[in-house]
Amino acid sequence: xxxxxxxxxxxxxxxxxxxxxxxxxxxxxxxxxxxxxxxxxxxxxxxxxxxxxxxxxxxxxxxxxxxxxxxxxxxxxxxxxxxxxxxxxxxxxxxxxxxxxxxxxxxxxxxxxxxxxxxxxxxxxxxxxxxxxxxxxxxxxxxxxxxxxxxxxxxxxxxxxxxxxxxxxxxxxxxxxxxxxxxxxxxxxxxxxxxxxxxxxxxxxxxxxxxxxxxxxxxxxxxxxxxxxxxxxxxxxxxxxxxxxxxxxxxxxxxxxxxxxxxxxxxxxxxxxxxxxxxxxxxxxxxxxxxxxxxxxxxxx
Amino acid sequence: xxxxxxxxxxxxxxxxxxxxxxxxxxxxxxxxxxxxxxxxxxxxxxxxxxxxxxxxxxxxxxxxxxxxxxxxxxxxxxxxxxxxxxxxxxxxxxxxxxxxxxxxxxxxxxxxxxxxxxxxxxxxxxxxxxxxxxxxxxxxxxxxxxxxxxxxxxxxxxxxxxxxxxxxxxxxxxxxxxxxxxxxxxxxxxxxxxxxxxxxxxxxxxxxxxxxxxxxxxxxxxxxxxxxxxxxxxxxxxxxxxxxxxxxxxxxxxxxxxxxxxxxxxxxxxxxxxxxxxxxxxxxxxxxxxxxxxxxx
Numbered sequence: 001x002x003x004x005x006x007x008x009x010x011x012x013x014x015x016x017x018x019x020x021x022x023x024x025x026x027x028x029x030x031x032x033x034x035x036x037x038x039x040x041x042x043x044x045x046x047x048x049x050x051x052x053x054x055x056x057x058x059x060x061x062x063x064x065x066x067x068x069x070x071x072x073x074x075x076x077x078x079x080x081x082x083x084x085x086x087x088x089x090x091x092x093x094x095x096x097x098x099x100x101x102x103x104x105x106x107x108x109x110x111x112x113x114x115x116x117x118x119x120x121x122x123x124x125x126x127x128x129x130x131x132x133x134x135x136x137x138x139x140x141x142x143x144x145x146x147x148x149x150x151x152x153x154x155x156x157x158x159x160x161x162x163x164x165x166x167x168x169x170x171x172x173x174x175x176x177x178x179x180x181x182x183x184x185x186x187x188x189x190x191x192x193x194x195x196x197x198x199x200x201x202x203x204x205x206x207x208x209x210x211x212x213x214x215x216x217x218x219x220x221x222x223x224x225x226x227x228x229x230x231x232x233x234x235x236x237x238x239x240x241x242x243x244x245x246x247x248x249x250x251x252x253x254x255x256x257x258x259x260x261x262x263x264x265x266x267x268x269x270x271x272x273x274x275x276x277x278x279x280x281x282x283x284x285x286x287x288x289x290x291x292x293x294x295x296x297x298x299x300x301x
Numbered sequence: 302x303x304x305x306x307x308x309x310x311x312x313x314x315x316x317x318x319x320x321x322x323x324x325x326x327x328x329x330x331x332x333x334x335x336x337x338x339x340x341x342x343x344x345x346x347x348x349x350x351x352x353x354x355x356x357x358x359x360x361x362x363x364x365x366x367x368x369x370x371x372x373x374x375x376x377x378x379x380x381x382x383x384x385x386x387x388x389x390x391x392x393x394x395x396x397x398x399x400x401x402x403x404x405x406x407x408x409x410x411x412x413x414x415x416x417x418x419x420x421x422x423x424x425x426x427x428x429x430x431x432x433x434x435x436x437x438x439x440x441x442x443x444x445x446x447x448x449x450x451x452x453x454x455x456x457x458x459x460x461x462x463x464x465x466x467x468x469x470x471x472x473x474x475x476x477x478x479x480x481x482x483x484x485x486x487x488x489x490x491x492x493x494x495x496x497x498x499x500x501x502x503x504x505x506x507x508x509x510x511x512x513x514x515x516x517x518x519x520x521x522x523x524x525x526x527x528x529x530x531x532x533x534x535x536x537x538x539x540x541x542x543x544x545x546x547x548x549x550x551x552x553x554x555x556x557x558x559x560x561x562x563x564x565x566x567x568x569x570x571x572x573x574x575x576x577x578x579x580x581x582x583x584x585x586x587x588x589x590x591x592x593x594x595x596x597x598x
Contacts, residue, residue: 004414004415005415007414007415008411008414008415008416009415010488010489010490011407011408011411011414011415011417011489012408012415012416014404014405014408014490014493015404015405015408015409015416015488017400017401017404017405018401018402018405018408018420018464019405019420019423019460020402021401021455022423022424022427022456022460023423023460024568025437025440025441025455025456025459026427026432026459027432028422028433028440029432029436029437029439029440029441030430030431030433030436031436032432032435032436032437033432033433033436035435035436035439042420042439047582050556065485072542092330095326095327096324098323099323099327100308100419104327106411108327108330108331109584109587110580111330111331111334111335112330112334112586113584113587114334114576114577114580115334117514117576117580118518118573118576119512119517119518119519119520119536119572120518121518121520121536121539121543121544121572122539122569122572122573123368124544125539125543125544125569126337126341128544129340129341129358129566130337134356134357135358136340136357136358136360139355139356139357139358143356144336149422168333168334169484170381172334184473187309190309190311191309191311193313195311196445199313200313215598221324227527232521233521234537236521237540237544251434254433254434254435255434256478258434258435258438259434259435259438264435264439267434267435268433268436271433271434271435271436275430275431275433278431279348279429279430282429283429
């Protein structure tokens with residue numbers, strides 16, 4: 001062992017700054033989740049001097065209508081986006097892959113990847129200027145004698161709004177992985193099928209889609225494993241405009257019940273609940289991927 | 302450029318309807334992304350008279366271009382300082398993150414070395430176990446980083462995804478190169494600096510872009526930890542001033558007039574422009590599958 005240490009100390013030295021940051025800002029704070037089981041008094045008790053109350057906070061959570069609403073909103077947004085967001089990157093990838101002209105494809109790629117690098121603040125500012133009460137759409141409608149619309153503050157259409165924002169920002173970049181899968185399909189398969197008389201739709205159905213099926217299944221399972229995550233910033237930023245009824249999701253609930261009102265123990269309990277359920281979902285999703293014969297995210301090495 | 306040259310001999314001739322549909326979808330997709338950017342840019346370059354006359358965003362060019370809004374924006378000390386803060390945070394943060402991640406990823410690219418598994422699991426478990434907002438908030442506040450610029454850097458300095466991307470690339474390099482260098486007596490630091498780094502320029506460029514974008518766009522850490530509004534980054538100013546339309550904290554005495562739409566759009570442009578400048582240099586690497594290899598691995 002000392003021989004290995006003597007040989008490998010430069011590698012350890014290289015890992016040291018990363019380990020310092022990872023432990024100092026990830027794993028050590030993670031231990032702070034014990035306050036979810038405490039009657040945490042930030043000033044008088046602290047993490048070591050507060051009384052332990054067991055699962056009280058969790059019992060309160062399930063009796064809290066705001067928490068239930070956050071849970072319901074999160075799950076409905078996930079379900080909605082699996083249906084209406086998930087196919088978009090696949091369709092985009094198919095479109096880009098079908099372009100024969102290298103230059104046109106490259107230009108389109110540059111354009112659709114771009115919004116991925118904008119922040120949510122920017123994306124929401126842009127949507128506000130387009131679809132908001134004082135935005136371009138209302139402005140045009142009013143100029144032509146119609147009534148203006150304001151989709152940025154309407155709780156009823158909020159789920160449509162956040163999904164279109166997600167599509168605008170991320171669907172293009174999301175197409176990358178499907179493009180790679182499409183490029184990996186053996187071109188000889190297409191030729192052989194064409195020689196046998198398969199038209200372009202039959203080739204799409206019998207070669208292209210089966211070819212990218214593993215990636216589709218994997219990403220779909222991953223998304224389901226990530227069902228409790230719908231993004232924090234997007235909802236936090238629009239919460240004051242549409243109200244918490246429609247926009248409260250898990251992460252905003254944690255922020256408002258914890259940081260904003262100062263009930264750190266209660267907020268931490270909500271966060272821990274999400275973390276544990278999320279972990280179970282991810283592990284289950286990975287297991288499901290293996291059972292379906294896909295590689296999954298990780299495998300036993 | 303003869304597009305048809307690449308079409309295989311066995312492929313059917315494209316139908317007119319199909320081509321038209323494809324062309325139309327490409328135009329619609331491009332417009333959905335580019336049109337908002339265009340009209341925001343044009344509004345930021347329009348005079349306040351033009352904006353008032355139009356009653357909102359300017360769509361049609363022809364009223365002349367002026368940098369009035371940008372001058373106004375830069376006369377506002379809050380916006381100017383937040384821009385400098387953002388540039389500083391992004392430069393320092395990205396440097397720290399990239400150096401730390403390259404070193405860490407290189408050490409992780411050598412399975413079987415001393416302590417390898419501990420380091421690897423510390424990083425990999427970050428994908429599935431999260432400390433949660435509240436514990437991190439309490440911890441960062443407790444260790445005295447409130448109102449410290451470091452609170453905007455250290456909590457997000459290591460991205461497990463970026464480390465894994467780098468590691469996967471380093472491991473894909475031919476190992477004989479390293480063995481040869483080591484036989485010649487080169488230490489790990491020299492191998493990394495003289496052999497690995499020059500071969501990994503593309504992946505390092507991509508990771509640098511990801512880190513830089515994350516720092517440039519981040520406002521939430523500033524929102525959580527900076528009570529002193531003079532330390533605010535541009536993204537938080539954008540959120541307060543443009544998205545929430547709230548007055549800027551210290552600007553009240555200085556600029557009595559509410560921000561005009563043109564000034565708001567000028568701030569949006571300033572927030573977008575760095576991404577627009579760096580993006581073309583890096584995006585060609587996306588197509589080479591730099592990220593994909595790691596995602597699969």
